[in-house]
Amino acid sequence: MNQREVAWRVFAEEYNSSVLEHTGEGEKPVSYVITPLGAKINRMLVVGVVTDIEDVGEEGKPRYRARVTDPTGTFYVSAGEYQPAAAMSLSKMSPPAFAAVVGKSRAYTPEEGVKYLSIRPERIREVDGDARDYWVLEAARSTLHRIDAVEEGLKMAEPSVNGLMKLGYSENLADGVVRAIEFYKDIDVRRFRESVLEAVKTLVPEARLRKSRPEAPAIAPQPKAMPKAGKREESKEDELHEVGVGADEEDAVLKIIDSLVSGTKGAPWDKIVDAAKAKKIDKVRLEEIIAKLLDKGEIYEPELGMMKRI
Numbered sequence: 001m002n003q004r005e006v007a008w009r010v011f012a013e014e015y016n017s018s019v020l021e022h023t024g025e026g027e028k029p030v031s032y033v034i035t036p037l038g039a040k041i042n043r044m045l046v047v048g049v050v051t052d053i054e055d056v057g058e059e060g061k062p063r064y065r066a067r068v069t070d071p072t073g074t075f076y077v078s079a080g081e082y083q084p085a086a087a088m089s090l091s092k093m094s095p096p097a098f099a100a101v102v103g104k105s106r107a108y109t110p111e112e113g114v115k116y117l118s119i120r121p122e123r124i125r126e127v128d129g130d131a132r133d134y135w136v137l138e139a140a141r142s143t144l145h146r147i148d149a150v151e152e153g154l155k156m157a158e159p160s161v162n163g164l165m166k167l168g169y170s171e172n173l174a175d176g177v178v179r180a181i182e183f184y185k186d187i188d189v190r191r192f193r194e195s196v197l198e199a200v201k202t203l204v205p206e207a208r209l210r211k212s213r214p215e216a217p218a219i220a221p222q223p224k225a226m227p228k229a230g231k232r233e234e235s236k237e238d239e240l241h242e243v244g245v246g247a248d249e250e251d252a253v254l255k256i257i258d259s260l261v262s263g264t265k266g267a268p269w270d271k272i273v274d275a276a277k278a279k280k281i282d283k284v285r286l287e288e289i290i291a292k293l294l295d296k297g298e299i300y301e302p303e304l305g306m307m308k309r310i
Contacts, residue, residue, distance in 0.1 A: 006172070007045040007102055009139040010035060012073030013195045015044070019115050020183045021107055033105040033117065036184045037146035037192060038153075038177030041105040044119065046075050047127060047135035049310050050099045051300035053090050064090040068101060068119075069294070071136060071199035076118040077101055086121035093124075096300055096310045098132045100125055133203050140196045147189050147196075149177045154187070250298075252279055253289045257299060257307050266301070266308030 018041075020034040032040040048070040057063030063080035064087055079086035086103070093099065103121035110116070149169045153159040159181050164174035180187065256275045260267035276286045290307065293299045302308050 005030065005042040007043045008039050008041050009045060009135065009142045010039055010041065011139050011143060011195060011199060012046075012048075012070050012075050014039070014072075014143065014192060015041070015075065015105075016073055016117055018117060020179065022179060031105075032176075033107055034176055034179050034183070035146075036180055036187050037143065037150055037189075038173055038180040039146060040172060040176040040179075043102070043104055043122075045100065045102050045135070046070065046119070047098070047100045047132045048075065049132070049300070050090075050093055050095050050097050051310070052095050052302075053093060055091075062087060062091065066090055066095075068099060069300075070139070071202045072195045074294075075101070076116075077103070077121055077124070078106075078118055079121050079124070083121055086124045089124040089126075093126060095302075098127045098129055100127045100131060100135070136199055136203060140200050143192060143196050146173065146177070147192055149173055150180065150187055150189055153177045153181050249281060249285070249289055250293060252276075252281065253286065253293065254298065254309060257309055261308055266306035269305045269307065272307060 014035045014037055015033070018033050018035045022032045022034055022040065024030045024032070030042050032042050034040055046068060048068040051067050051069055051074075053064055053066045055062055056065050057080060061081055063078070066077045066079075068075045068077055077086075077090075079090055081087070083103075086101075089099075101119060101121050101124050103119040103123075106118045106120045108116045108118070149164060152167055152169075153164060156163055159178050161171060161174040161178055164177060165171055169177070253272075253276065256272055256279070257267045260271050260275065272290075273283055273286060276283070281289070290299070294301075299307050299309050
């Protein structure tokens with residue numbers, strides 16, 4: 001009797017960093033994507049924010065593509081006629097929405113040296129923010145466990161499955177770690193530790209978001225012109241200017257987006273650029289910040305050229 005594959009809890013950054021594939025043995029061999037931290041993924045469970053859904057199928061044969069973001073990056077999900085339950089769930093979902101996805105890893109190599117990873121979902125269901133937060137903690141714990149296993153393997157003159165199993169790691173993980181070390185060579189475990197830390201920080205708002213008035217900077221800012229006498233009406237734009245020198249760039253850009261949102265469409269890109277310039281954030285730096293916020297699932301594009309906070 002074939003044992004059901006474990007549904008791995010893996011952050012998007014680790015999964016999307018994977019290029020190694022492995023096919024098992026037997027009459028019905030199972031295909032795996034092996035991550036740099038040794039996860040042998042055939043099935044996986046991810047919980048994140050569905051930021052957009054697109055029907056790319058033909059008439060009578062709907063096929064949906066969706067992006068699901070976690071605090072470290074984006075998973076790509078595709079469901080069609082062979083995944084009817086998942087496709088039905090996507091057809092009824094309105095982004096942005098928290099969702100849990102259980103599915104199979106899928107690697108596509110259109111040409112040598114190019115690999116695209118996605119998830120072929122078995123089922124998708126909408127969940128709440130608490131379920132997403134719990135998954136982040138589970139994925140963090142699981143990732144740190146794999147990091148420890150990789151670090152132990154790297155200490156060995158010749159990493160071996162038996163050697164790692166003697167240290168208490170499961171045979172499945174030990175085998176994946178040995179294969180990962182052999183293929184990926186010098187694995188940057190520090191990078192993955194930092195991504196775990198950043199992911200967990202998203203669960204603690206006060207650690208992620210600074211107060212609108214930061215601590216006094218080491219160098220005093222230039223004095224501002226005194227306001228004209230008389231009462232003035234405060235607006236969202238006024239709040240932006242109160243962020244002050246030394247405020248976190250990501251928070252500043254989020255405030256800009258919030259101030260420019262109109263209806264359900266979001267904030268226009270050209271107006272974000274203009275507002276960022278006023279905050280001394282040039283376009284190149286702004287694009288870097290926007291890309292990071294998209295990857296972290298803080299914002300999404302409800303339509304081309306528009307940005308909106310999730």
